[in-house]
Amino acid sequence: MGAGKTSAIDLTATVKDALEPPAQPRARGALGGPLLPALIAFVAIVGIWQFLVTFLDLPTILIPGPGAVAEAFWHDLRNGIYLSHGATTLQEMLWGFVVGSALGVLAAAVLSEIPLMERMFYPYLIALQTFPKIAVAPLLITWFGFGIGPKAILAGVLAFFPVLINMMIGLRAVDAAQIELLRSFMAGRWKVFWLCRLRASLPFFFAAIETGIVLAMLGAITGEFVGAQSGLGYLVVQKNAVMSIDGVFALLIVLGIIGVGLHLAVRAIHHRVVFWE
Amino acid sequence: MAAPAMVALDAVLGEKIANPPMTGQAPALISIQKVSKTFLAVSGARIEALQQVSLEIPEGKFISLLGPSGCGKSTLLRIVAGLERATAGAVRIGGSEVTGPNAGVGMVFQRAVLFPWWTVLENVLLATRIQSLDARLMRSRAQELISLMGLGGFENSYPRELSGGMQQRAAIARALLHDPSVLLMDEPFGALDAMTRERMDVELQSLWEARRKTVIFVTHSIPEAVFLADRVVVFSQRPATIAGIVDVDLPRPRTIGMLDSAQLGDYTRACRELLGSASSSL
DSSP: OHHHHHHHHHHHHHHHHHHSOOSSOOSTTSOOSSHHHHHHHHHHHHHHHHHHHHHTTOOTTTSOOHHHHHHHHHHHHHTTHHHHHHHHHHHHHHHHHHHHHHHHHHHHHHHHHOHHHHHHHHHHHHHHHHSOGGGGHHHHHHHHOSSHHHHHHHHHHHHHHHHHHHHHHHHHOSOHHHHHHHHHTTOOHHHHIIIIIHHHTHHHHHHHHHHHHHHHHHHHHHHHHHSOSSSHHHHHHHHHHTTOHHHHHHHHHHHHHHHHHHHHHHHHHHHHHTTTO | OOHHHHHHHHHHHOSOOOOOOTTSOSOEEEEEEEEEEEEEOTTSOEEEEEEEEEEEEETTOEEEEEOOTTSSHHHHHHHHHTSSOOSEEEEEETTEEOOSOOTTEEEEOSSOOOOTTSOHHHHHTHHHHHSOOOHHHHHHHHHHHHHHTTOTTOTTOOGGGSOHHHHHHHHHHHHHTTOOSEEEEESTTTTSOHHHHHHHHHHHHHHHHHSOOEEEEEESOHHHHHHHOSEEEEEOSSSBOEEEEEEOOOOSSOOGGGGGOHHHHHHHHHHHHHHHHHHHTO
């Protein structure tokens, strides 16, 4: 029995090794650690950027060098506009994301459990998914004004579809053997859903979430481009208008940091909840 | 399993039922009457999986269904379990007709199918989440079954930490939790290596010794079928009919040494002949 247990764990380890890049390079003298190569690339890129700006004599008003961007970043960080406008954008994004995802899960549950609903709505949902939903941003502004509302709605609409589609696939992708096992214990359809389908679809859910959160941010920012009084997207438009391009670059870096942060947060929650993967 | 372990089994599972008469005088608990099953292939062709199979299974007996892969014996088991409906004929358990899954039946499949998000204990307690059972009573019963199946200490482990054999033991414990009177097993050791399989056969048979449930065990291993059963029902190739029945009169409890005995060899030869004649008639 002990030998059998060891072999099960070894197999898992072997598969994991095959799928993940090795953390430690084997050659002596090679660059060690996962962070160092990425750091070197970063320095190289910044160096090349500075080189191009200096030696190609690019107009700094259009393409600022890394130094100018860093200065603008530090300046705006200190006067707190990243915080205040970032709070607005995050609010829009998170509200939209949470409501949009929740509706996506609910709709997926209904559509996959009730065939009539699926036949009625699925074609339209597919059509809507391919439709460029950001095009309705101006309409939402007209209807709901310049506040947080329309941006949150747009964020939610963008997050809804990947969650819906992925969850429908996930709810269907359940191992037939598990369903049959539950049936043999006399589980009815909703018990099967609750005990098995929902949990088995969690990996798909998180895959959808990771896409959805990025799209929600896209929706919030785009909504701010169209019409807003605050927010990071609004700031981008403002700074662009006064030709403060270094400020725009700095904002892009901020947005990048937020995006990566959110992605890592979702990943961490993913690994915590779907601990059995 | 040694005698002291047998005594422990008694204490855990309750009183030992007196040995039922071997001549089949006990009333038929499971009655399979002229069951036929036809499937529709994608091409539209009709596939006859079972053809007018009739079988009476007395209470407390261990019956093996033996036949080549794809001969319909699993289908018959699933019909008895209520997971599929027969195209014609009927199955009765305890007098009442089988129309769907039944609380008096426990089933073990070829794959253990433990849910990866639950511990072994939570998996064994599956029946409590579906049927209305006394939770506290069931919890202690689950612990006993887990120890009985040799998984003591692994209650809080997750399925991925267990080997194939251990997972199947957990699946058996799970099937026994709600104390069914009938245990249906569909090639439960088919996915295991030969040595683990032999070990599981011995353990299953001593487990059954203590509490003689009515068991229908599907397998395509001739030695396994004979070793475990009171009676082996040999099936022909598709469409499946019963090629013959071999009553196994080996003494119980059966030990691993019997696998090499001449007596067992006689029975496996008889089964093999039935299988051979069935397939050569195609």
